[in-house]
Amino acid sequence: MDILSNISLKQYNTFGIDVKAKHFVSVKNIEELISVLKLEDYPEKFILGGGSNMLHTKNVEALVIHLDIKNIEIISETENSVTIKATAGENWHDFVLWCLEHDFGGIENLSLIPGNVGAAPIQNIGAYGVELKDVFVACEALHIKSLSIKTFTKEDCNFDYRNSVFKQDLKGEYIIINITLKLTTKDHQLKTSYGAITEELNKMNIKNPTIQDVSKAVIAIRESKLPNPKVIGNSGSFFKNPIVSKSHFDTLKINFPKIPSYSVSENKIKIPAGWLIEHLGFKGKRFGNYGVHENQALVLVNYDDAKGEDIFKLSQLIQSTVKRIFDINLEVEVNII
Numbered sequence: 001m002d003i004l005s006n007i008s009l010k011q012y013n014t015f016g017i018d019v020k021a022k023h024f025v026s027v028k029n030i031e032e033l034i035s036v037l038k039l040e041d042y043p044e045k046f047i048l049g050g051g052s053n054m055l056h057t058k059n060v061e062a063l064v065i066h067l068d069i070k071n072i073e074i075i076s077e078t079e080n081s082v083t084i085k086a087t088a089g090e091n092w093h094d095f096v097l098w099c100l101e102h103d104f105g106g107i108e109n110l111s112l113i114p115g116n117v118g119a120a121p122i123q124n125i126g127a128y129g130v131e132l133k134d135v136f137v138a139c140e141a142l143h144i145k146s147l148s149i150k151t152f153t154k155e156d157c158n159f160d161y162r163n164s165v166f167k168q169d170l171k172g173e174y175i176i177i178n179i180t181l182k183l184t185t186k187d188h189q190l191k192t193s194y195g196a197i198t199e200e201l202n203k204m205n206i207k208n209p210t211i212q213d214v215s216k217a218v219i220a221i222r223e224s225k226l227p228n229p230k231v232i233g234n235s236g237s238f239f240k241n242p243i244v245s246k247s248h249f250d251t252l253k254i255n256f257p258k259i260p261s262y263s264v265s266e267n268k269i270k271i272p273a274g275w276l277i278e279h280l281g282f283k284g285k286r287f288g289n290y291g292v293h294e295n296q297a298l299v300l301v302n303y304d305d306a307k308g309e310d311i312f313k314l315s316q317l318i319q320s321t322v323k324r325i326f327d328i329n330l331e332v333e334v335n336i337i
Contacts, residue, residue, distance in 0.1 A: 079186075084182075137181060243270050
């Protein structure tokens with residue numbers, strides 16, 4: 001476990017932003033993590049997982065601690081379900097594929113989401129009608145100051161749309177070490193009505209899909225809309241889908257008859273942020289070496305060695321324009337560093 005100096009973080013963030021870490025160390029177990037956190041010579045520390053949900057706008061002066069803790073284990077199994085624990089450093093999509101290989105169902109709709117397992121509960125990752133909270137049992141997290149490990153139940157996490165207690169009241173206080181999920185072993189409850197999953201399954205000529213088929217359909221859809229971070233730097237969806245009051249939506253519907261929506265509750269309506277951005281003409285718009293992806297307006301991209309600061313300014317321009325035209329506050333889903 002060596003502490004390195006002046007290390008580029010380009011390969012450690014999916015945006016591919018070439019900023020430098022003043023100091024850098026990779027830890028492979030909890031003991032190493034705790035020992036590094038105890039180092040008094042580095043008072044400022046920055047925790048780095050898969051780097052999939054962040055935009056670097058400047059060099060990191062702190063000691064960057066890269067979580068490379070990897071392990072997947074079956075905790076218990078019944079006739080109908082299985083409980084699995086996965087550590088923070090596991091790649092999320094690889095974990096999904098591992099579950100599918102074992103015919104464990106429940107997270108197939110979350111295929112190809114970038115990042116590591118440790119980030120999953122922080123923002124309650126979700127896609128195509130499924131959220132992490134649907135299968136979540138608990139997670140263990142290390143308190144950065146006391147170095148004590150605490151177990152958080154689903155209720156403790158206070159999950160909401162792309163949100164959790166780790167992004168709110170406890171932001172920056174804990175490091176997720178592992179998560180425990182409860183998945184199905186048979187009689188899988190498929191969710192294929194959201195988005196274009198059914199349409200994709202029909203294209204694949206599949207009438208009675210398995211969880212593996214659903215995963216393949218989701219992967220095909222995501223690959224058709226979202227750029228591969230290994231080819232074009234990006235962090236997936238940059239903005240959250242806004243939720244507005246029904247009265248606000250009714251007003252918008254008058255001025256924008258084709259605006260799509262999803263009912264959240266009797267008085268709350270979710271509007272696809274991608275539609276708002278595309279309607280304003282940002283989709284596919286390029287500003288030199290960065291811009292908005294041509295197939296998905298929610299995705300901001302780094303075409304070639306762009307600066308994080310420029311991408312951030314583009315996000316602000318999009319936010320201010322959405323506010324001016326639709327009177328909607330578009331929230332950023334990505335952490336701005």
